[in-house]
Amino acid sequence: MFEDIASRYxxxxxxxxxxxxxxxxxxxxxxxxxxxxxxxxxIGAGTGDLSQIVSRHAKSPQICLGxxxxxxxxxxxxxxxxxxxxxxxxxxxxVPVGSIDCIVTAFTIRNIQERQMLFSGFADVLRPGGRLxxxxxxxxxGGPLAQLFxxxxxxxxxxxxxxxxxxxxxxSYLPQSVERFPSAExxxxxxxxxxxxxxSYRRHGFGSVAIHEALRxxxxxL
Ligand SMILES: C[S@@+](CC[C@H](N)C(=O)[O-])C[C@H]1O[C@@H](n2cnc3c(N)ncnc32)[C@H](O)[C@@H]1O
Numbered sequence: 001m002f003e004d005i006a007s008r009y010x011x012x013x014x015x016x017x018x019x020x021x022x023x024x025x026x027x028x029x030x031x032x033x034x035x036x037x038x039x040x041x042x043i044g045a046g047t048g049d050l051s052q053i054v055s056r057h058a059k060s061p062q063i064c065l066g067x068x069x070x071x072x073x074x075x076x077x078x079x080x081x082x083x084x085x086x087x088x089x090x091x092x093x094x095v096p097v098g099s100i101d102c103i104v105t106a107f108t109i110r111n112i113q114e115r116q117m118l119f120s121g122f123a124d125v126l127r128p129g130g131r132l133x134x135x136x137x138x139x140x141x142g143g144p145l146a147q148l149f150x151x152x153x154x155x156x157x158x159x160x161x162x163x164x165x166x167x168x169x170x171x172s173y174l175p176q177s178v179e180r181f182p183s184a185e186x187x188x189x190x191x192x193x194x195x196x197x198x199x200s201y202r203r204h205g206f207g208s209v210a211i212h213e214a215l216r217x218x219x220x221x222l
Pocket of ligand 1: 002043044045046047048049050067068069070073088089090105106107108111112
């Protein structure tokens, strides 16, 4: 699916989030760059938004590797930034154990069913103390605001998606994928179980997205 919507993906993000996605990504990058990491890995790099913000705001020299399995998304990314992109599956990371200082990922893990496998893979390739920062949509629970968002994502976004991307169903799966996704609290537990410590999160976008931050635990802390 991502292969088919690559050329309109960025525009659709801006329209769908009323431009708020920019500030969420910027927050994620600020968190990621806190310890001035040298080697960053962007999982599900898509059209290269995060790598672009990283290279703009990093204060020290760094290498940002973008990984994605959709060739067309990476083609857009490669035209936009000078980062290095790798076409690969996030469930089988093609990088050495303990070689990464920081992993960032935005709006990707919701699309991958094997979450424990994914998080264990992240823990393997991060050095002890390395940072993981995840930006993802999160279930909103009950209440009128949640109902409003459900209507927006369930009815309006699929129509907008059809018009803008030209794909008949690319944006129809969004509401179900968010409802099926663990709550922000449950995701915290999953990260701890996979070998992360100091896990915390903050909600943004009226509670519709969450940014989780975690550190790779040392062996003796597991
Ligand atoms: C919604 S897009 C997010 C792109 C980018 N991170 C952003 O914030 O705009 C999800 C991306 O994850 C990629 N993706 C999904 N599952 C993947 C997997 N198992 N391995 C690698 N990439 C994957 C898709 O190809 C797509 O580019």
